[in-house]
Amino acid sequence: MKYVKLNSGDQMPLLGLGTWQLRGQKCVDSVKMAVEIGYDHIDTADGYDNHQAVGKGIKESGIDRDDLFITSKIKPENLHYDNIKADAKRFLDELDIDYLNLLLIHWPNKDIPLEESLKALREVKEEGLAKNIGVSNFTINHLKDAIEIDPDLVAVNQVEFHPTLYQKDLLDFCQENGIVLTAYSPLARGEVFKNDVIKELADKYNKSASKLTLKWLIDKDIVAIPKASSREHLESNFDLFDWDLPAEVRKKMDQLNEDNRIIDPAWGEFNY
Numbered sequence: 001m002k003y004v005k006l007n008s009g010d011q012m013p014l015l016g017l018g019t020w021q022l023r024g025q026k027c028v029d030s031v032k033m034a035v036e037i038g039y040d041h042i043d044t045a046d047g048y049d050n051h052q053a054v055g056k057g058i059k060e061s062g063i064d065r066d067d068l069f070i071t072s073k074i075k076p077e078n079l080h081y082d083n084i085k086a087d088a089k090r091f092l093d094e095l096d097i098d099y100l101n102l103l104l105i106h107w108p109n110k111d112i113p114l115e116e117s118l119k120a121l122r123e124v125k126e127e128g129l130a131k132n133i134g135v136s137n138f139t140i141n142h143l144k145d146a147i148e149i150d151p152d153l154v155a156v157n158q159v160e161f162h163p164t165l166y167q168k169d170l171l172d173f174c175q176e177n178g179i180v181l182t183a184y185s186p187l188a189r190g191e192v193f194k195n196d197v198i199k200e201l202a203d204k205y206n207k208s209a210s211k212l213t214l215k216w217l218i219d220k221d222i223v224a225i226p227k228a229s230s231r232e233h234l235e236s237n238f239d240l241f242d243w244d245l246p247a248e249v250r251k252k253m254d255q256l257n258e259d260n261r262i263i264d265p266a267w268g269e270f271n272y
């Protein structure tokens with residue numbers, strides 16, 4: 001595993017397991033398998049309705065809690081002060097752990113003042129319920145607002161990011177401001193396997209399209225959280241740490257942006 005340093009000094013694993021759409025026993029099994037393979041980072045959210053299953057998978061894997069990095073996210077409708085304070089405790093109960101490594105605002109909500117949400121999140125951090133605070137689906141303008149309110153609270157921005165949605169300006173802004181970018185849907189939900197340029201590079205270098213894509217991300221100090229449920233996929237995605245990304249791959253993948261946003265619940269409506 002390789003790590004990137006957060007503004008708190010904590011180390012965040014550059015690869016994690018995404019768990020959206022994993023529920024029940026399938027979720028328990030995937031989390032357990034991932035930990036057995038060597039994953040030390042799990043990404044969940046209140047909205048995924050799988051906190052209990054993730055917690056069970058962690059328990060059954062036998063890993064020491066302190067050897068794992070666990071992220072969860074607060075639903076956009078629950079961003080009022082009291083909701084956040086209550087949710088942080090509920091998440092810990094559901095996951096059966098006593099702190100989160102990272103707690104995110106899942107989506108911005110223009111109807112709830114960001115000041116109010118950040119005040120509650122600052123307190124959640126000070127109480128030790130979450131070691132780090134971050135956001136998700138924030139644009140540069142949202143991040144500027146957050147930095148103005150509480151300059152060093154936001155440690156991470158989790159956004160859709162893959163070669164055909166290469167958000168270079170957002171990445172540069174994050175890195176210039178000490179914010180780690182996490183790439184969600186890093187495999188473009190399977191679309192990387194259909195991209196002709198990536199397919200050609202995969203054939204030439206004898207590495208799958210998913211490996212090349214994940215390596216392209218972590219090489220830029222971007223955290224990648226691919227979702228995988230089979231042992232084969234989990235193992236394949238973990239095989240990133242003992243080879244180098246060929247310069248040609250980096251160069252060609254840097255040129256694939258098509259502003260191809262796949263996860264888009266009314267993106268333009270509340271983002272500016």
Ligand SMILES: NC(=O)c1ccc[n+]([C@@H]2O[C@H](COP(=O)([O-])OP(=O)(O)OC[C@H]3O[C@@H](n4cnc5c(N)ncnc54)[C@H](OP(=O)(O)O)[C@@H]3O)[C@@H](O)[C@H]2O)c1
Pocket residue numbers: 017018019020021043044106136137158159183184185186187188189190210225226227228229230232233234236237263
């Ligand atoms: N913050 C947000 O708003 C937000 C939004 C979306 C996602 N996320 C997070 O990001 C995570 C990942 O995103 P995602 O689930 O949308 O998509 P993704 O990780 O880009 O793609 C997942 C798909 O790729 C397949 N896959 C994984 N590894 C593979 C491999 N080595 N070979 C072939 N296929 C492979 C999976 O299949 P199998 O399941 O069959 O293995 C699954 O169908 C989510 O689970 C969630 O944790 C966050």
